[in-house]
Amino acid sequence: MVDLPTILIADDIALNIQILANCLKDDYRLKIATGGKQCLKIAQEEPYPDLILLDIEMPDIDGYEVCRRLKNNLSTTDIPIIFVTAKQELEAEEHGLTLGAVDYITKPIHPAIVRARIHTHITLKIQSDKLRAMALYDQLTGLYNRHYLLDISQNKIARSIRYQQPLTLLMIDIDHFKRVNDEFGHPAGDTILKEVAKSLQLSSRKEDVIARWGGEEMVVFLDNCDLGNAMKKADQLRHNIEQLMPLEIKITISIGVGLLDEGETDISKMLKRADLALYNAKDNGRNQVVSQ
Ligand SMILES: [Mg+2]
Missing domain, CATH: 3.40.50.2300 (Response regulator)
Structure with a gap:
Protein backbone atom coordinates (compact mmCIF):
# COMPACT_ATOMS: atom_id res chain seq x y z
CA MET A 1 0.00 0.00 0.00
CA LEU A 136 22.04 14.83 6.22
CA TYR A 137 21.95 11.19 5.23
CA ASP A 138 23.72 8.74 2.96
CA GLN A 139 21.07 7.41 0.57
CA LEU A 140 22.24 3.79 0.49
CA THR A 141 22.91 3.03 4.13
CA GLY A 142 20.73 5.59 5.90
CA LEU A 143 23.76 6.58 7.99
CA TYR A 144 24.69 10.24 8.25
CA ASN A 145 26.81 11.47 5.35
CA ARG A 146 30.31 12.87 5.36
CA HIS A 147 29.09 16.42 5.07
CA TYR A 148 26.95 16.11 8.19
CA LEU A 149 29.76 14.44 10.13
CA LEU A 150 32.15 17.29 9.38
CA ASP A 151 29.41 19.75 10.31
CA ILE A 152 28.61 18.12 13.65
CA SER A 153 32.30 17.60 14.47
CA GLN A 154 32.62 21.28 15.37
CA ASN A 155 29.87 20.93 18.01
CA LYS A 156 31.27 17.67 19.34
CA ILE A 157 34.75 19.12 19.70
CA ALA A 158 33.50 22.32 21.32
CA ARG A 159 31.50 20.27 23.84
CA SER A 160 34.44 17.98 24.55
CA ILE A 161 36.66 20.98 25.30
CA ARG A 162 34.04 22.81 27.37
CA TYR A 163 33.18 19.81 29.57
CA GLN A 164 36.70 18.36 29.48
CA GLN A 165 35.40 15.04 28.26
CA PRO A 166 37.42 12.76 25.97
CA LEU A 167 36.22 12.41 22.38
CA THR A 168 37.24 9.53 20.14
CA LEU A 169 36.67 8.63 16.55
CA LEU A 170 36.58 5.21 14.90
CA MET A 171 37.56 4.90 11.26
CA ILE A 172 36.07 1.66 9.98
CA ASP A 173 36.78 -0.09 6.71
CA ILE A 174 35.27 -3.31 5.35
CA ASP A 175 38.09 -5.74 4.59
CA HIS A 176 38.62 -6.83 0.98
CA PHE A 177 35.45 -5.05 -0.11
CA LYS A 178 36.64 -4.76 -3.70
CA ARG A 179 36.99 -8.53 -3.79
CA VAL A 180 33.38 -8.89 -2.55
CA ASN A 181 32.15 -6.59 -5.31
CA ASP A 182 34.19 -8.39 -7.96
CA GLU A 183 33.14 -11.84 -6.84
CA PHE A 184 29.47 -11.33 -5.94
CA GLY A 185 28.54 -8.17 -7.88
CA HIS A 186 27.69 -4.64 -6.84
CA PRO A 187 24.11 -5.33 -5.66
CA ALA A 188 25.59 -7.82 -3.16
CA GLY A 189 28.16 -5.20 -2.21
CA ASP A 190 25.37 -2.71 -1.56
CA THR A 191 23.46 -5.18 0.59
CA ILE A 192 26.59 -5.83 2.64
CA LEU A 193 27.17 -2.11 3.14
CA LYS A 194 23.58 -1.78 4.39
CA GLU A 195 23.87 -4.76 6.73
CA VAL A 196 27.15 -3.54 8.17
CA ALA A 197 25.67 -0.06 8.68
CA LYS A 198 22.65 -1.57 10.43
CA SER A 199 24.83 -3.62 12.73
CA LEU A 200 26.88 -0.55 13.66
CA GLN A 201 23.68 1.36 14.42
CA LEU A 202 22.18 -1.42 16.52
CA SER A 203 25.26 -1.68 18.69
CA SER A 204 25.70 2.06 19.26
CA ARG A 205 24.34 4.54 21.76
CA LYS A 206 21.84 7.11 20.61
CA GLU A 207 24.37 9.94 20.94
CA ASP A 208 27.02 8.22 18.80
CA VAL A 209 27.10 9.73 15.34
CA ILE A 210 27.75 7.13 12.64
CA ALA A 211 28.47 8.31 9.14
CA ARG A 212 29.36 6.78 5.81
CA TRP A 213 32.66 8.41 5.07
CA GLY A 214 32.83 7.21 1.48
CA GLY A 215 32.97 3.89 -0.39
CA GLU A 216 33.20 1.15 2.24
CA GLU A 217 34.52 3.47 4.96
CA MET A 218 32.43 4.50 7.94
CA VAL A 219 33.17 6.76 10.87
CA VAL A 220 31.81 6.65 14.42
CA PHE A 221 32.10 9.56 16.83
CA LEU A 222 32.14 8.50 20.49
CA ASP A 223 31.23 11.24 22.96
CA ASN A 224 32.74 11.18 26.41
CA CYS A 225 34.76 8.06 25.65
CA ASP A 226 38.48 7.64 26.33
CA LEU A 227 40.89 5.62 24.23
CA GLY A 228 40.61 2.48 26.39
CA ASN A 229 36.81 2.39 26.22
CA ALA A 230 36.85 3.27 22.54
CA MET A 231 39.13 0.27 21.90
CA LYS A 232 36.71 -2.02 23.76
CA LYS A 233 33.72 -0.59 21.94
CA ALA A 234 35.49 -0.90 18.58
CA ASP A 235 36.39 -4.50 19.25
CA GLN A 236 32.75 -5.26 20.07
CA LEU A 237 31.71 -3.75 16.73
CA ARG A 238 34.41 -5.76 14.95
CA HIS A 239 33.23 -8.93 16.67
CA ASN A 240 29.57 -8.28 15.75
CA ILE A 241 30.42 -7.83 12.09
CA GLU A 242 32.50 -11.01 12.09
CA GLN A 243 29.40 -12.91 13.30
CA LEU A 244 27.02 -11.13 10.91
CA MET A 245 27.53 -13.21 7.72
CA PRO A 246 25.42 -10.99 5.43
CA LEU A 247 24.27 -12.99 2.36
CA GLU A 248 26.16 -15.83 4.03
CA ILE A 249 29.44 -14.16 3.12
CA LYS A 250 32.12 -13.86 5.78
CA ILE A 251 32.74 -10.14 6.26
CA THR A 252 35.26 -8.52 8.57
CA ILE A 253 36.19 -4.94 9.34
CA SER A 254 39.36 -3.15 10.41
CA ILE A 255 39.14 -0.18 12.74
CA GLY A 256 41.51 2.67 13.49
CA VAL A 257 40.89 4.64 16.68
CA GLY A 258 41.86 8.28 17.15
CA LEU A 259 41.51 10.52 20.22
CA LEU A 260 41.09 14.29 20.24
CA ASP A 261 44.35 15.62 21.66
CA GLU A 262 44.67 18.58 23.97
CA GLY A 263 44.83 21.88 22.16
CA GLU A 264 43.12 20.60 19.01
CA THR A 265 40.07 22.54 17.91
CA ASP A 266 39.08 20.71 14.76
CA ILE A 267 38.70 17.18 13.48
CA SER A 268 41.60 17.07 11.01
CA LYS A 269 44.45 15.66 13.12
CA MET A 270 42.22 13.22 14.95
CA LEU A 271 40.98 11.99 11.63
CA LYS A 272 44.53 11.58 10.36
CA ARG A 273 45.53 9.55 13.42
CA ALA A 274 42.50 7.28 13.06
CA ASP A 275 43.30 6.88 9.39
CA LEU A 276 46.91 5.95 10.10
CA ALA A 277 45.79 3.48 12.77
CA LEU A 278 43.39 1.96 10.25
CA TYR A 279 46.27 1.62 7.79
CA ASN A 280 48.26 -0.22 10.44
CA ALA A 281 45.30 -2.51 11.19
CA LYS A 282 45.17 -3.41 7.50
CA ASP A 283 48.91 -3.86 7.34
CA ASN A 284 48.87 -6.15 10.38
CA GLY A 285 46.46 -8.55 8.71
CA ARG A 286 42.99 -6.90 8.95
CA ASN A 287 39.97 -7.85 11.15
CA GLN A 288 41.43 -5.96 14.09
CA VAL A 289 41.37 -2.71 16.03
CA VAL A 290 44.44 -0.49 16.24
CA SER A 291 44.73 2.79 18.11
CA GLN A 292 46.75 5.83 17.17
MG1 LIG B 1 -14.77 27.24 14.63
Missing part, protein backbone atom coordinates in the same frame (compact mmCIF):
# COMPACT_ATOMS: atom_id res chain seq x y z
CA VAL A 2 1.25 3.46 -0.86
CA ASP A 3 1.82 5.60 2.19
CA LEU A 4 -0.56 8.53 1.79
CA PRO A 5 0.43 11.96 3.10
CA THR A 6 -1.26 12.78 6.40
CA ILE A 7 -3.48 15.82 6.94
CA LEU A 8 -4.71 16.98 10.33
CA ILE A 9 -8.05 18.80 10.28
CA ALA A 10 -8.80 20.95 13.33
CA ASP A 11 -12.26 22.48 13.67
CA ASP A 12 -14.79 22.66 16.48
CA ILE A 13 -17.78 22.14 14.17
CA ALA A 14 -18.41 18.55 13.11
CA LEU A 15 -20.05 19.57 9.84
CA ASN A 16 -17.00 21.58 8.76
CA ILE A 17 -14.77 18.60 9.44
CA GLN A 18 -17.07 16.39 7.46
CA ILE A 19 -17.08 18.69 4.43
CA LEU A 20 -13.27 18.85 4.35
CA ALA A 21 -12.90 15.16 5.04
CA ASN A 22 -15.21 14.31 2.17
CA CYS A 23 -13.15 16.19 -0.34
CA LEU A 24 -9.79 14.84 0.92
CA LYS A 25 -10.39 11.32 2.14
CA ASP A 26 -9.49 9.57 -1.13
CA ASP A 27 -6.05 11.14 -1.43
CA TYR A 28 -4.86 11.56 2.14
CA ARG A 29 -4.75 9.89 5.49
CA LEU A 30 -6.83 12.12 7.77
CA LYS A 31 -6.52 12.91 11.45
CA ILE A 32 -9.14 14.94 13.25
CA ALA A 33 -9.01 17.39 16.14
CA THR A 34 -12.13 19.08 17.51
CA GLY A 35 -10.30 21.86 19.34
CA GLY A 36 -7.02 23.73 19.65
CA LYS A 37 -5.69 21.69 22.53
CA GLN A 38 -6.31 18.42 20.77
CA CYS A 39 -4.74 19.79 17.60
CA LEU A 40 -1.50 20.63 19.45
CA LYS A 41 -1.43 17.13 20.91
CA ILE A 42 -2.12 15.21 17.69
CA ALA A 43 0.40 17.33 15.75
CA GLN A 44 3.14 15.72 17.85
CA GLU A 45 1.98 12.15 17.41
CA GLU A 46 3.12 9.73 14.72
CA PRO A 47 2.39 9.65 11.88
CA TYR A 48 3.20 13.35 11.94
CA PRO A 49 0.88 15.44 9.79
CA ASP A 50 2.31 16.70 6.50
CA LEU A 51 -0.17 19.57 6.63
CA ILE A 52 -2.64 21.06 9.11
CA LEU A 53 -5.99 22.60 8.17
CA LEU A 54 -6.73 24.92 11.03
CA ASP A 55 -9.95 26.66 11.96
CA ILE A 56 -9.48 30.06 13.62
CA GLU A 57 -12.49 30.33 15.90
CA MET A 58 -12.38 27.49 18.39
CA PRO A 59 -13.57 27.72 22.01
CA ASP A 60 -10.55 26.35 23.90
CA ILE A 61 -7.47 27.72 22.09
CA ASP A 62 -8.06 29.73 18.93
CA GLY A 63 -6.33 28.90 15.65
CA TYR A 64 -3.95 31.87 15.75
CA GLU A 65 -2.59 30.75 19.11
CA VAL A 66 -2.40 27.12 17.97
CA CYS A 67 -0.43 28.26 14.90
CA ARG A 68 1.91 30.35 17.03
CA ARG A 69 2.64 27.43 19.35
CA LEU A 70 3.17 24.96 16.50
CA LYS A 71 5.62 27.35 14.83
CA ASN A 72 7.52 27.85 18.10
CA ASN A 73 7.96 24.13 18.67
CA LEU A 74 10.97 22.55 16.95
CA SER A 75 9.15 19.28 16.28
CA THR A 76 6.16 20.94 14.56
CA THR A 77 7.61 24.10 13.09
CA ASP A 78 8.06 22.60 9.61
CA ILE A 79 4.47 21.43 9.25
CA PRO A 80 2.67 23.74 6.82
CA ILE A 81 -0.54 25.24 8.19
CA ILE A 82 -3.52 26.44 6.18
CA PHE A 83 -6.20 28.43 7.94
CA VAL A 84 -9.71 27.46 6.94
CA THR A 85 -12.14 30.01 8.27
CA ALA A 86 -15.37 31.90 7.86
CA LYS A 87 -13.49 35.15 8.59
CA GLN A 88 -13.50 37.12 5.34
CA GLU A 89 -11.63 40.23 6.48
CA LEU A 90 -8.26 40.93 4.92
CA GLU A 91 -6.81 41.75 8.33
CA ALA A 92 -7.65 38.28 9.57
CA GLU A 93 -5.92 36.71 6.57
CA GLU A 94 -2.90 38.96 6.95
CA HIS A 95 -2.61 38.12 10.63
CA GLY A 96 -2.77 34.39 9.86
CA LEU A 97 -0.05 34.64 7.25
CA THR A 98 2.25 36.68 9.49
CA LEU A 99 1.99 33.88 12.07
CA GLY A 100 3.60 31.55 9.55
CA ALA A 101 0.61 29.91 7.83
CA VAL A 102 1.26 29.06 4.17
CA ASP A 103 -2.27 29.74 2.96
CA TYR A 104 -5.71 30.95 3.94
CA ILE A 105 -8.96 29.45 2.70
CA THR A 106 -12.36 31.00 3.39
CA LYS A 107 -15.58 29.13 3.95
CA PRO A 108 -17.80 28.14 2.29
CA ILE A 109 -15.11 26.07 0.62
CA HIS A 110 -14.95 25.06 -3.04
CA PRO A 111 -13.78 21.44 -3.02
CA ALA A 112 -11.78 21.55 -6.28
CA ILE A 113 -9.89 24.67 -5.22
CA VAL A 114 -9.22 23.33 -1.74
CA ARG A 115 -7.92 20.09 -3.21
CA ALA A 116 -5.64 21.92 -5.65
CA ARG A 117 -4.16 24.22 -3.02
CA ILE A 118 -3.60 21.40 -0.58
CA HIS A 119 -1.97 19.30 -3.27
CA THR A 120 0.48 22.14 -3.99
CA HIS A 121 1.48 22.58 -0.36
CA ILE A 122 1.80 18.86 0.28
CA THR A 123 4.06 18.52 -2.77
CA LEU A 124 6.29 21.32 -1.49
CA LYS A 125 6.41 19.79 1.97
CA ILE A 126 7.44 16.37 0.65
CA GLN A 127 10.11 17.91 -1.58
CA SER A 128 11.61 19.89 1.27
CA ASP A 129 11.59 16.79 3.51
CA LYS A 130 13.52 14.94 0.81
CA LEU A 131 16.04 17.74 0.42
CA ARG A 132 16.59 17.89 4.15
CA ALA A 133 17.16 14.14 4.30
CA MET A 134 19.58 14.31 1.38
CA ALA A 135 21.58 16.99 3.12
